[in-house]
Amino acid sequence: xxxxxxxxxxxxxxxxxxxxxxxxxxxxxxxxxxxxxxxxxxxxxxxxxxxxxxxxxxxxxxxxxxxxxxxxxxxxxxxxxxxxxxxxxxxxxxxxxxxxxxxxxxxxxxxxxxxxxxxxxxxxxxxxxxxxxxxxxxxxxxxxxxxxxxxxxxxxxxxxxxxxxxxxxxxxxxxxxxxxxxxxxxxxxxxxxxxxxxxxxxxxxxxxxxxxxxxxxxxxxxxxxxxxxxxxxxxxxxxxxxxxxxxxxxxxxxxxxxxxxxxxxxxxxxxxxxxxxxxxxxxxxxxxxxxxxxxxxxxxxxxxxxxxxxxxxxxxxxxxxxxxxxxxxxxxxxxxxxxxxxxxxxxxxxxxxxxxxxxxxxxxxxxxxxxxxxxxxxxxxxxxxxxxxxxxxxxxxxxxxxxxxxxxxxxxxxxxxxxxxxxxxxxxxxxxxxxxxxxxxxxxxxxxxxxxxxxxxxxxxxxxxxxxxxxxxxxxxxxxxxxxxxxxxxxxxxxxxxxxxxxxxxxxxxxxxxxxxxxxxxxxxxxxxxxxxxxxxxxxxxxxxxxxxxxxxxxxxxxxxxxxxxxxxxxxxxxxxxxxxxxxxxxxxxxxxxxxxxxxxxxxxxxxxxxxxxxxxxxxxxxxxxxxxxxxxxxxxxxxxxxxxxxxxxxxxxxxxxxxxxxxxxxxxxxxxxxxxxxxxxxxxxxxxxxxxxxxxxxxxxxxxxxxxxxxxxxxxxxxxxxxxxxxxxxxxxxxxxxxxxxxxxxxxxxxxxxxxxxxxxxxxxxxxxxxxxxxxxxxxxxxxxxxxxxxxxxxxxxxxxxxxxxxxxxxxxxxxxxxxx
Numbered sequence: 029x030x031x032x033x034x035x036x037x038x039x040x041x042x043x044x045x046x047x048x049x050x051x052x053x054x055x056x057x058x059x060x061x062x063x064x065x066x067x068x069x070x071x072x073x074x075x076x077x078x079x080x081x082x083x084x085x086x087x088x089x090x091x092x093x094x095x096x097x098x099x100x101x102x103x104x105x106x107x108x109x110x111x112x113x114x115x116x117x118x119x120x121x122x123x124x125x126x127x128x129x130x131x132x133x134x135x136x137x138x139x140x141x142x143x144x145x146x147x148x149x150x151x152x153x154x155x156x157x158x159x160x161x162x163x164x165x166x167x168x169x170x171x172x173x174x175x176x177x178x179x180x181x182x183x184x185x186x187x188x189x190x191x192x193x194x195x196x197x198x199x200x201x202x203x204x205x206x207x208x209x210x211x212x213x214x215x216x217x218x219x220x221x222x223x224x225x226x227x228x229x230x231x232x233x234x235x236x237x238x239x240x241x242x243x244x245x246x247x248x249x250x251x252x253x254x255x256x257x258x259x260x261x262x263x264x265x266x267x268x269x270x271x272x273x274x275x276x277x278x279x280x281x282x283x284x285x286x287x288x289x290x291x292x293x294x295x296x297x298x299x300x301x302x303x304x305x306x307x308x309x310x311x312x313x314x315x316x317x318x319x320x321x322x323x324x325x326x327x328x329x330x331x332x333x334x335x336x337x338x339x340x341x342x343x344x345x346x347x348x349x350x351x352x353x354x355x356x357x358x359x360x361x362x363x364x365x366x367x368x369x370x371x372x373x374x375x376x377x378x379x380x381x382x383x384x385x386x387x388x389x390x391x392x393x394x395x396x397x398x399x400x401x402x403x404x405x406x407x408x409x410x411x412x413x414x415x416x417x418x419x420x421x422x423x424x425x426x427x428x429x430x431x432x433x434x435x436x437x438x439x440x441x442x443x444x445x446x447x448x449x450x451x452x453x454x455x456x457x458x459x460x461x462x463x464x465x466x467x468x469x470x471x472x473x474x475x476x477x478x479x480x481x482x483x484x485x486x487x488x489x490x491x492x493x494x495x496x497x498x499x500x501x502x503x504x505x506x507x508x509x510x511x512x513x514x515x516x517x518x519x520x521x522x523x524x525x526x527x528x529x530x531x532x533x534x535x536x537x538x539x540x541x542x543x544x545x546x547x548x549x550x551x552x553x554x555x556x557x558x559x560x561x562x563x564x565x566x567x568x569x570x571x572x573x574x575x576x577x578x579x580x581x582x583x584x585x586x587x588x589x590x591x592x593x594x595x596x597x598x599x600x601x602x603x604x605x606x607x608x609x610x611x612x613x614x615x616x617x618x619x620x621x622x623x624x625x626x627x628x629x630x631x632x633x634x635x636x637x638x639x640x641x642x643x644x645x646x647x648x649x650x651x652x653x654x655x656x657x658x659x660x661x662x663x664x665x666x667x668x669x670x671x672x673x674x675x676x677x678x679x680x681x682x683x684x685x686x687x688x689x690x691x692x693x694x695x696x697x698x699x700x701x702x703x704x705x706x707x708x709x710x711x712x713x714x715x716x717x718x719x720x721x722x723x724x725x726x727x728x729x730x731x732x733x734x735x736x737x738x739x740x741x742x743x744x745x746x747x748x749x750x751x752x753x754x755x756x757x758x759x760x761x762x763x764x765x766x767x768x769x770x771x772x773x774x775x776x777x778x779x780x781x782x783x784x785x786x787x788x789x790x791x792x793x794x795x796x797x798x799x800x801x802x803x804x805x806x807x808x809x810x811x812x813x814x815x816x817x818x819x820x821x822x823x824x825x826x827x828x829x830x831x832x833x834x835x836x837x838x839x840x841x842x843x844x845x846x847x848x849x850x
Contacts, residue, residue, distance in 0.1 A: 033063040034665035037208050037218035039185040039580055040225040041070025042077025043640035044630050046165040047099060047650065048222070049178075051658035053171035054101070055109040059659060060666035063175040067216050069185045069208065075165025076158035077226060084257045086138065087288050088154045088281055091326065091512050094118035095148035097157070098644045099164045105647050106482075107655035114167075116644050117160050121146040133162045149328060151513040161641075184211040187583035188221050188626065206626070211579070220625045220664050222657070223584075223607075223615070226640075228632055229254060229577035230569040230605075239540060239547070239563060246545030248561040253569040256281040264311045264562055266290075271549045271558060272315040273538055274566035275322045279315060280512045280520075282566050286310055287523055294519055304522040313523075314558045315566075316532025316551060320432055320443075321450050322520060323511030327458045327467045333382025334391075336374040336468060340399070342366040342476045344483040351488055359493035359501065363484065367476045368425055369403040374472025375423045379416070379465045389415035423469070429504055432534045437554035440530075447531040448524060451517050459514045470509050474646065477505050481636025481649045486611060491595035491602075498604060498634075532556060538563060571632040572605040581607065581632075588618035589626065593634040606634045613657050625664050629657060671729045672771055677715035681727050685737045685754045686710055692754075696791045713751070717741040721779065725752070726771055728764060736764035738772050743785050748776040748826075750786040753795070765798055777826040784824045790814030 038045045045068060056064075068074055072081045090097070098116035105111055115123055121143050123129030135143065142156050169178045191204040208216040232240060236252040243250035249263050249270075256278045264270060264286070272279060288294075291307030342363070350362050357363060376398065380391035387394075394415050401408040412422050427433065431450060437443045457463045480501075486494060523529040535552030547563040550556065573585045573592045584590030584607070593608040607628050608616040613635055615628045629635060635653065642648030675682055690710060718725045722742035727734050736755045743749035750772055755764045773784065786804075788795040791814070800806065804822035814820060 033065050034219045035065040035067065035205075035217065036220040036222065036661060036665065037067045037069065037206070037216050039069045039188075039208065039221065039223045040077065040630070041068040041072075041074035041165075041180065042079065042224065042226050043075065043099065043161050043164075044224040044226065044650070044654075045070075045222070046075050046161060046168055047101075047640060047654040048224070048629075048658050048661075049165070049168040049172065050099070050112070051101060051109055051651075051654045052662060053168060053173070054112055055655070055659050055662055056172065056176075058109075059662040062666065063177075064172075064665055066172075066176060066178045067181060067208075067218070068178065069181045069183055069210065069216070071182055071184050073158070073162055074180050075162035077161075079226060079255070080154055080158035080161050082155050082158055084154060085281075085285055085289055086153060086155055087284050088257060089151045089513055089516070090154060090157050091277060091510060092151070092643070093148065093326070094121065094146055094150050094152050096643045097152075097160075097641055099161065099641050100644075101651040101655060102644055104645045105651045105655070107652050108659060109655040117152060117157060118146065118148045118150075120160050120163065121152075121156075129163075131163065131166065133159055133166070135159055151326075151515070181210060181212075181214070181216070183214070185209070185580045186211055187580065187587070188223075188589065189587070190589075190623075191217070220661050221627065222661070223580065223628045224630050225578060225581070225632060226630055227255065227568055228571075228581065230572040231575040231577055233572070233575070236565060239538075242540045242542070242545075242547075243561075243563070246542075246561070248545060248547070249563070250547075251564040253278075253565045253567045255568060256285065256566065261285060261564075266309045266311065268311045268562055269558070269560040270311045270313050270562040270564060271532075271538060271547050271560045272313050272564045272566050273317065273536055273549075275315055275317040275319070276506070276567060277323060277510070277512060278568060279317075279322065279566040280516050282564065283313070283516075283520060283523060283529070286313070287519070287528070294522055302518045302522045304519070304526040304528070306526055306528065310528050311562070312528055312530070314530045314532055314549060314560065316534070316536030316549065318534060318536065319430060319507070320531065320534030320536070320551070320553075321447055322517060323507050324509075325454055325458045325511055325514045325517050327470055328514060329459065329461060329464050329467050331378060331382060331464050331467055333378045333380070333464070333468075336377050336472060339370045339472075339476050339479060340373055341369045342479060342483075347483045351485070355488075356490040357484070357488055357493065358490055359496045363480075363493075364501075365403045367473075367480075370476050371425065371469055371472045372403060372423050373398065374475075375465050375469040376412075376416075378468030379421060382464050382468075386418060386421060387416055421465070428508065430534075432553060435534075435553060437533055437551075437556070439554065440556050443531050443533040443551070443554050443556055444524070447533065448521060451521055455514055455517055473505060473509050474643070477509070478646055478649045482647075482652065486634070486636060494593075494634075495595050495602060495604065497636075498606070530558075532558065570605055571607070573607050573632075574603075574605075584615070585618075589623070590615050590628070591618045604634065607632055609633045609635050611635075612660060613653070627657060627660070629653065670735075670767070673727045673729060674720075674724055674775075675727050677718055677725060679727075681729065681734050682725065682737070684734045684756065685727065685752060688757060689752060689754055693789075697789060710752075713741060718751075723748075724772070724775055724779075726768065726775070728767060728771075730759070735759040736768050738768040740772055740776055740781075740784075746780075746782040747785050748772075748781040748783075750784055753786075766802060769798075769802055773824075773826060782826050784826060785821065786823075787819040787821045790817060790820060796820060 070077060072078050094117045100114035101111055102113045103111040120129060124132055124143055139156050139159060142153060146152060185208055187209045189207045191207055206218045206221050208218055208221060232252040239250045240252060251259050287310055290309040292310060293305050295303050295305060297303050346366060350357055380387050380394055397411055416422055457466050532549055533551040533554045533556060537550050539548050541548050546559040546561055549558045573581050573590060576582050591608050593604045593606045595602050595604060609628045610616060610622055613627045613629050614622045615626045616622050636649060639650050642650055693709060717723050718739045718741055723740055725739040727737040738750060738753040740748040740750045753765060753768055799822045804824045807821040807823060808817050
């Protein structure tokens with residue numbers, strides 16, 4: 029049955045959805061005052077979701093301190109909605125302890141003990157973080173108000189299907205809303221759908237699938253990339269040799285599961301070290317990766333010098349100047365030198381102002397000279413060499429990225445010593461008191477990482493750079509800034525000293541030997557070679573919509589409602605595997621079309637934002653995205669439904685178009701052609717030319733009022749001439765003209781036309797910009813004075829856009845459901 033109020037369905041109920049709910053509550057009083065019904069489809073506990081659920085190994089920890097975690101869009105966040113300050117994880121725990129926060133989910137005894145000992149610098153367990161997220165979710169729901177009903181469905185979404193309205197317009201629009209089919213057999217009706225699926229599993233790629241098959245044929249074990257805690261490692265026997273590819277955060281979790289998770293324990297030694305006491309159930313791990321080392325430790329040192337403030341070189345103004353100069357930006361050529369320079373500025377500012385005894389020049393002089401030099405210039409290297417006598421303190425970002433770059437190891441022992449020494453040095457730099465410049469570098473990289481999505485339009489990056497941003501840049505940032513707690517690296521060393529962890533070094537390569545049924549691991553930089561029957565790929569699966577193990581993503585891709593992002597690189601077309609979304613998070617379909625009320629957000633999409641929570645006071649990108657998306661959702665559910673009608677010229681619903689066009693033409697061109705010329709222009713062509721099969725006239729209505737329209741006629745056998753593009757004067761700046769173009773283009777293509785020809789007058793600059801911004805090619809000199817040209821002609825090829833983009837529009841409300849939160 030028809031819904032009584034607008035409805036929104038969130039597919040995925042983890043922390044990202046919780047953050048958007050909080051933004052809906054904050055923005056709702058300003059954007060809509062009507063009732064709304066919200067459905068959340070999440071098989072796990074809402075708020076915590078899969079990653080932060082309670083049902084996982086209790087010893088798994090967060091990789092951020094409690095003081096560095098908040099879910100609140102605080103006053104540092106630059107967004108259109110109102111900021112709301114609230115307790116981060118540390119303050120929440122303190123509030124629960126002192127009784128000032130009472131509305132918390134049930135907390136079992138072992139987590140209550142963690143609460144009592146949690147400080148700002150503590151690394152909470154994921155179970156405890158999950159409780160904070162569940163509390164935040166419930167708080168966000170309550171903040172929505174009594175006229176918003178939130179229903180949680182502990183289920184999995186199988187598909188999203190447009191509710192076909194029965195004519196050509198509805199087949200590729202979402203004015204009729206959507207049906208969301210659930211695994212449990214139910215169906216939800218939605219006006220707006222938001223997919224916030226987080227990290228999803230994927231079917232193994234061909235290489236991983238071949239390794240799984242190899243292990244099965246030879247009685248071995250292979251774990252393809254997956255969320256570590258969801259893999260069954262029980263087939264791995266005590267003492268068994270296991271090759272591990274990857275030394276990032278998934279490897280850290282794996283180490284916990286296969287050591288403490290199997291009964292081992294750590295104990296502090298009298299000299300301040302850490303010793304691992306095996307249970308005897310552990311396997312023996314052989315770990316390597318491209319870099320050959322684990323992610324850098326989180327930092328516990330405090331800054332001593334001046335705060336660096338906001339980025340100075342990687343700024344909106346600098347990027348804006350680059351955008352004005354270049355049609356496309358290249359990450360390596362245009363952006364990375366600015367990012368590197370800001371990282372260096374923050375690093376050296378702390379070194380000069382916090383440890384002046386280590387430098388030979390005053391900060392003020394150094395800063396002025398540094399600012400004038402390119403990061404990769406020889407003059408900058410010479411300045412640093414003269415000002416910082418200790419070469420070990422020179423910031424080398426390439427060396428940081430590849431610590432063993434170019435190094436050749438003599439054998440197994442050489443690799444062990446080098447990697448262990450590297451980890452020990454990393455702990456010294458990041459947890460000892462003598463190197464606060466490492467924290468300054470951390471903060472500088474964090475700031476530019478958060479700024480990138482705000483100031484760089486993704487569509488203005490060349491394809492190679494988009495690939496590099498999602499690949500190398502994200503990986504480098506994670507390696508330097510998103511590593512594990514220091515305790516985990518100390519444990520890694522202790523397990524290594526216990527003989528249960530061996531390092532394979534950088535440039536790891538793994539092959540399968542059919543003759544022996546063993547996996548073989550080698551390093552490009554050492555003669556080390558290891559054979560084992562077990563092999564674990566310790567990393568999350570990369571995004572892969574086409575190979576997704578998530579039924580909804582597979583359905584979106586199969587139905588053409590969603591598509592993978594493809595980039596054209598020097599090596600040819602390349603798929604990133606990510607769900608393609610616009611900068612406004614609208615999902616892009618296979619034909620390039622977008623739907624105004626179907627959104628996708630999170631790590632598996634082509635959007636910039638990373639993470640669901642963030643460090644307080646950092647203008648965090650996820651919070652900016654949440655706010656913008658919440659406002660789009662609220663705008664969508666508050667806009668009345670638009671109806672697209674194909675009508676004859678004599679229909680009274682067309683009259684507003686003709687009357688306003690006459691006034692418009694006379695107002696703009698009366699002094700050129702005389703009053704009354706508009707009527708002559710509007711009657712130039714017979715009405716039948718704007719009717720099927722050769723022509724059409726479309727009117728868009730809202731609440732029964734004609735608000736926009738347009739028409740086309742036959743220009744030649746393959747070309748439609750668009751005429752009478754109009755938006756009601758009271759409804760402009762809403763994207764309605766774009767909607768008219770999209771609907772005319774779609775209908776013309778459907779009826780066999782392959783191109784469009786149109787003209788606009790020289791005194792209609794807004795029309796000229798509309799056509800240029802929607803893919804039309806000017807058939808005149810854009811630099812010339814339009815008054816000297818006369819009618820301005822444009823063309824566009826329709827062959828590539830059958831099913832082209834639909835723009836923003838309204839939709840009708842829908843709701844059914846069960847299991848209400850309230």
